[in-house]
Amino acid sequence: MTDLIFNVENGVAKIILNRPDSLNAFSAEMIDLWIKALETVRDSDDIRVLVISGNGRGFCSGGDIKSMGRGEGFLQSDGTEDFSSTALARKNSLWKRVQRIPLLVKEIDKPVIAVLHGVAFGAGFDMTLACDIRIAAENTKISESYLNVGIVPGDGAAWFLPRFVGTDQALDLLWTRKVLTAKEAKDMGLVTYVVEDDKLEEFVEDYVQKLASGPQTVMRFTKRAVYQGLNIDLRSSLDMISSAMGIVTELEDYQEGVQAVLEKRKPNFK
Known part of the structure; x- marks a missing residue:
């Protein structure tokens, strides 16, 4: 054991x-x-x-x-x-x-x-x-x-x-x-x-x-933003999260999430 x-x-x-x-x-x-x-x-x-x-x-x-x-x-x-x-x-x-x-x-x-x-x-x-x-x-x-x-x-x-x-x-x-x-x-x-x-x-x-079952890449960017935000100023945090936004809105999970909301159903993230 x-x-x-x-x-x-x-x-x-x-x-x-x-x-x-x-x-x-x-x-x-x-x-x-x-x-x-x-x-x-x-x-x-x-x-x-x-x-x-x-x-x-x-x-x-x-x-x-x-x-x-x-x-x-x-x-x-x-x-x-x-x-x-x-x-x-x-x-x-x-x-x-x-x-x-x-x-x-x-x-x-x-x-x-x-x-x-x-x-x-x-x-x-x-x-x-x-x-x-x-x-x-x-x-x-x-x-x-x-x-x-x-x-x-x-x-x-x-x-x-x-x-x-x-x-x-x-x-x-x-x-x-x-x-x-x-x-x-x-x-x-x-x-x-x-x-x-x-x-x-x-x-x-x-x-x-x-x-x-959540959108994994988005969750990881979110975690990173929260923890890094504890040690940087607001301007730096907003700059970092805007870069993350640019990336995640090119992912399939973004398209799936938007479509699921429009169709009033549960999203099926990758």
């Missing part, structure tokens, strides 16, 4: 964290497979949507505390545990491995959906902040738990959280390590949807199929 399952079916890619006995805490094998799967999704024109979820009782508890207790909390570039005591080696192990995951997620133009249940703690939750949409079961508990073991938020929280909730709320979550319910997280803007536990799978399937 591998620590991460990756499969693609009908244009939908699924990454499933698969260490249920450890609440899907990170392992060297999991990180390796996660990186390879994200590279595949990024580079494949056949994949339309990516869904990331976890097996067992929770989504992901973040770093493996047991391995940290043995001095094994960081992973070397060859996939083995880092027993080195040097600060530089620990820094490099983060940069070359775990930190590649949020960076790779942000390189993917297709929709990336995180499905949360049970627990999503520390780095386990922060990986979902790199995704576009977060769908949580009502039973989900979320916490920025790094300070519980005396470490800084090394996997993106210091960058993502202020952009989601503001500086004061970000520091409050990190300093107090409070545990949020799914509803509390949604009220703060950290979760997109909260769904009844027994309806989570059905909701996710319907949502993913809606995205997978």
Whole structure:
């Protein structure tokens, strides 16, 4: 049994964290497979949507505390545990491995959906902040738990959280390590949807199929415009989107969309 399952079916890619006995805490094998799967999704024109979820009782508890207790909390570039005591080696192990995951997620133009249940703690939750949409079961508990073991938020929280909730709320979550319910997280803007536990799978399937059947090139241009718009001025954003408009109006999906509206029917995008 591998620590991460990756499969693609009908244009939908699924990454499933698969260490249920450890609440899907990170392992060297999991990180390796996660990186390879994200590279595949990024580079494949056949994949339309990516869904990331976890097996067992929770989504992901973040770093493996047991391995940290043995001095094994960081992973070397060859996939083995880092027993080195040097600060530089620990820094490099983060940069070359775990930190590649949020960076790779942000390189993917297709929709990336995180499905949360049970627990999503520390780095386990922060990986979902790199995704576009977060769908949580009502039973989900979320916490920025790094300070519980005396470490800084090394996997993106210091960058993502202020952009989601503001500086004061970000520091409050990190300093107090409070545990949020799914509803509390949604009220703060950290979760997109909260769904009844027994309806989570059905909701996710319907949502993913809606995205997978959409006009793919237009959706990818739209995603790129939204994220790039966070870092550029209005004039630059309008200039970029006008270029995208020129391109997409030459595509078959544009002709199909217009015709479907005129004929009052559901469009059949490529």
